[in-house]
Amino acid sequence: MLKRFIAVDWGTTRLRAYCCEFSAQGEVQLLASAAGPGVKKVQTSFPATLSAVIAPFIQQFGQLPVLMAGQISSSIGWFETDYLNCPVSPQAIKPAMVSVKVDELTLHITPGLRYQSADGQDDTMRGEELQLLGLLKRYPHYQQGQHLICLPGTHCKWVILDYGKVHWFKTAITGELFDIVIQHSILLPPLAALPTDDTSGFLEGCTRSLADSPESLVHSLFSVRTKQLFTQCNAATARNYLSGLLIGADIKTIMQSIETASCQNKPVVLIGTGQLQQAYANALAAAGKSSTLIAEQDVALAGFGFIAADQTNLV
């Protein structure tokens, strides 16, 4: 068994790297972690960015195999890998890994998943399939029955797991839209991009989007500006209100879609971290839905661990 490895979850906005070790019981232990810029944020090159981020791991533990998942293997990434077609078990990732040698490093890169609807619409994911794999390994009861999983992020993924297979999924660009609106729109002054723990205004935005009205986001988003003009709403509150509008619109569509109907009597399994995970939980509650919160890092490591275990070819 492979004793130590590096796992890299390299998404659109952020790179997360983990230096891992298997315990005597075969469980993944985290030795160290590091962060870097996402695929869209890389200033230098992909190899230089990766080398810099994982250098401390290699300095301490010597050369290690690198497992890599996320947008980094997409058409806007570094090495493009294929897609596995749904319905598919996340376990199918393991034999479909692609290995590439770059200087001293050996990279083992996951494939993505592709879903095609009956009317020919395509959807894709890269990175979340690893977390789904980890969910099924870490919490095996999700291998039974149907479950609606939500993985918020730059692109939020909604997934139906059906007896352990990815049966359906749908992407929402909720996080990306939030980022580009707060950075580039006239709806908010520049300072609203500052981080804050204040969440006032969020539920008001949610409630507006969840309301039984045909209003589209192109219309409701203008209220982010008018609230600042005519009410005692400061830019931070307006920013939270915007977040509520977007997440509310995301959840409303999913709850109205035929595909999720059979899962809606169970809690939504919410894989994420920090404020964004909590925001989705609050928005789901506003929509009358309960959720089960699962830590993203735990299931990501469990997924990487499953890939790394018993892989004598991962060197």
Add this chain to the structure above:
Amino acid sequence: MLKRFIAVDWGTTRLRAYCCEFSAQGEVQLLASAAGPGVKKVQTSFPATLSAVIAPFIQQFGQLPVLMAGQISSSIGWFETDYLNCPVSPQAIKPAMVSVKVDELTLHITPGLRYQSADGQDDTMRGEELQLLGLLKRYPHYQQGQHLICLPGTHCKWVILDYGKVHWFKTAITGELFDIVIQHSILLPPLAALPTDDTSGFLEGCTRSLADSPESLVHSLFSVRTKQLFTQCNAATARNYLSGLLIGADIKTIMQSIETASCQNKPVVLIGTGQLQQAYANALAAAGKSSTLIAEQDVALAGFGFIAADQTNLV
């Protein structure tokens, strides 16, 4: 009567300046026009930008009064003016003009309009009220009955004129969302921001948004990327498809809203110019609605002309 004046329509994205003269019959003649950066695009200062744009007019005709409308009088502009509350006749703009002296220039700035819905939601416009005024002056038959007016732009305005009064209006940030998505999103490669006369893909986007489905834009927008991944859709076509998705969503909401129901048996009066006006006309046709195309510049000048005429105080 004031013989010559400068009219400035200074919006979020663009500044348009017109040097005008009244004919012996009291009609507005265009002597020259110029363009400059919108409120969000100004690199130097508002006074320096305006001076540079209108300098050729002043060089040729001497100092002239400047009439100014648009986002320039908003909270993100230069001199903030008040709002007139709806329902209101656009003629009420004239006595509510604000005059400001800046060095050699005298600026006469229009107020904005504000609409507040029964449930307390606010909406605002700045600049379009001048075009509505011009519409009513240039085409007096619109003073009778109810008409649905659409003024596409960075922020598209939908207006109900009720016997010559602005009875209701609603803003859609359709144009701004299109701009920031093509410039900053990962949905499209950078080159897709290039202008093109190719409109392939537009109607497909429209049709998807107009379809009888609860899908929100946060979901449908991801298809801009998947179309490029899996179909023979290049970035220019994907850009047009994105435009169709956004304009289709805009129109669908308006056509489903209770407020517009009484106007929907008449053509939509579409005030605009060029490709964007044509795109809305095509999208309305895809929604089964006819439209009457009105040239934005004609009604803007007619509106400015009404403000300037018989104004001995405009010096």
